[in-house]
Amino acid sequence: MKWEEILKEDEELIPKLKELLKQWETKQYPSDKARWKEYHNDIQTLLARIISSNIKRRGPFTKRD
Numbered sequence: 001m002k003w004e005e006i007l008k009e010d011e012e013l014i015p016k017l018k019e020l021l022k023q024w025e026t027k028q029y030p031s032d033k034a035r036w037k038e039y040h041n042d043i044q045t046l047l048a049r050i051i052s053s054n055i056k057r058r059g060p061f062t063k064r065d
Helices: 003-009 013-026 032-058
Strands: none
Touching: 013 032
């Protein structure tokens, strides 16, 4: 299974992304660099959780494109 398919199957992805966007919109950052680092870390963490959850349910990826 490709990672794109896993993301399509995750029904919580869009609500989770919306929650992140709300947090980013209201949070104050000390600098632009701090802001984009937090964006990167939040997205990376979210994807890791989704992938880990789906691997437990369906097994590891069969192909990575």
